[in-house]
Amino acid sequence: MGRAEIVSVHSFRGGTGKSNSTANLAACLARMGKRVGVVDTDIASPGIHVLFGLDLNETEHTLVDYLWGRCEIAQAAYEVGARAGIEGEGRLYLIPSSMRTSAITQILREGYDVVRLDDGLRSLMDELELDFLFIDTHPGVNEETLLSIAVSDTLLLLLRPDQQDYQGTGVTLEVARMLEVPRIWLMVNKAPRSSDLSALRARVAETYAAEVAAVLPHDEGMLTLASAGVFCLLQPEHPISRSFDEVARRLAKRESQA
């Protein structure tokens, strides 16, 4: 078995759809029979567990407990695929971050050893025999996000089509290139309904000289779902779900070649 493919999902600003995209891509891959892990490294404002319907009151350990050395990383991994309706070989593990305010403030104040985070990721990949490990990140650039970018095989940079995101994405992209991330994909989300998606895609690809994995339109259904579920599992035929599927297939293809 080869090493898992690490996919970091990042954006310069918040609210671009990182958590939703992470959950959807992870679910798509698990549905294809892959063993997938998702780590919520957005310690300051964790949220991806909501998408998978995981109640943190019922969980004993989280990523924060691991970072403090209170448990092994695998103890903080929860299988969330079965309850979401994923059948067959595929597995979907979530390593949530703590929702407890005291824990969050303490770890943000004291910081943690980013190397331990890196080590945790490695052991997760091995112990759970993962094919993919997704890292849902905190927006912006700080030490943890830089680390997650640095260790990624694939960086998925999300942006909305507006000037602020365009500018910020330029910064992150250059940083990621300096870190020699092997594969950097841009993904435009929340494009206005009226816009010509393929023209937008071409324009973004040209401006950044980077590959654009997908351009997703702003969608009322996605918005009203309000992260209460994984969109592509609920509406598999929706154009947005198909786009996620398409990106997942391309990730899988790459992984099987490696």
Added chain:
Amino acid sequence: MIRSAPEQLAREIEVRVRALATALRKSGGREQSAADLAKVAAAASRLGEMWQARAGGASEALDEEAARKARHDLRTPVSHMMGYLELAEETLQEIQSPGVEVKAWLVEIGRLRARVDELRVALEAGMRAWAHERPSSPPASRPPGRRGRGGARVLAVDDDGENRNLLRRHLERQGHEIETAEGGELALRLARETPPDLVLLDVMMPGLDGYETLRRLKSDERLARVPVIMLSGLDHAETIVRCLEAGADDHIPKPFEPAILSARVESALERKRLGDREREHLAQLLAAKRRADAFIDYVVPMGARLAAQTDTPTLLREIVEVARRFTGADGGTLYLRREDASLQAVVQVVESRGLDRSSGDPIEDLAPSPSAQLAARSGRSQRIDDTGDASVDAPRSIFALPLRGVDDELRGVLELTDARAGEGADAATPVAFDPARETALEALGRLAAVALARNAHEQSLRRRIADLEVQIDEGARAREVAVITDNDYFRELRAKATRLRARGRSQPGQPSPSAGAKTKDEVDDGPR
């Protein structure tokens, strides 16, 4: 040329033929001819009945198919009559050295043939008249004077009861509807109640006489065009001239010849029908001209004005104002069609209530009216002349116009309320929307929809251009990148990033060393 009514002719022929047949039988040995003549009589009798039945129901217009069948049915007995008469004639002509009796019979047969021919002509003339009858439209909706032959309303005025009776019987025979009056006063009252198609008016009457009644009829605007035929026993040129000068259409001397009466009545009615048709035509022409004027004077310039308006809020407001001015409407509400096909009010102006909401923003508290929704759903204009709702804020008359552009796609609905006459003291009283302006209004709606579609398209283009404009401030980016990368943490990270990534790869399947990994020197397999 004046003809006897067909059924009278038929009756005459029947009687005479029967008499002739009886004579033939009496003289003995003429059975064949007598039998032929009996068939002529039977055909005449059948024809008489058919014609009467036809005339009795003449107020019901025939459609093309029924008229053709009726013509055929009537022609058949006539040809039978002719055929059998000829047979009888030929049989009698074969007699060697005919006596006086036989010669007299042949003369009579010759006369009868002439009568049958006359009957044929009368029938054809009568049947031709059917062609003028308008098929199908229900009698109630037919304007007065447009009734078919035999279906007219005639008012007969005579102080003599016997005369009134005669007139009634004759005209009813022709299939008309008769009302009678014994004097001018009653005649005028009846005529004003329901204007007749024709008045038969006796000249000499106690009280209001024929001249005065005629004068009053002709000076009443609603009755001036009703034809009047004067009846008078004084067959003086002077009387006739006086009547005609006073506006009478014709004159019939008394005692009247039934044939003359019906001929004059029919020709007066026919003239009136023609006159009515002419006027109707003229009215149509005038309406068409008004419509054309509305187009040239209003729709075209206003359409151009809307087309030139590129500011959307102003355009929305102008659509309402232009239509309000055109119809004199008190209120105007513009709804735009949402993506889910529902209607969203964006402009509302009600002059009488001092209401003016036209910022171009959605008016959330204004639900679309039933008329607007119906217009949207059906794609057709909805006109309500009187809602019957007398409450203060409720409109009395409504015109809801769907706005559809060249692609026929619904853009919205414009609802106008309470058209006003616009002049004098009644200026504020709502009236119905002018149906003659409907076409022009619909054209205006189309132009408005085109302008709306054009603006929407332009807006989406502008938005698209903005979306596509990816501008990056290179200086700012370089500075931000420097802040992130110009430090030891980053330099260290960069130095080991490749190794970090490659670590698992060179040891497939091996547990990852959790400590010391970063110090482990590994072969950099480079970016993939």
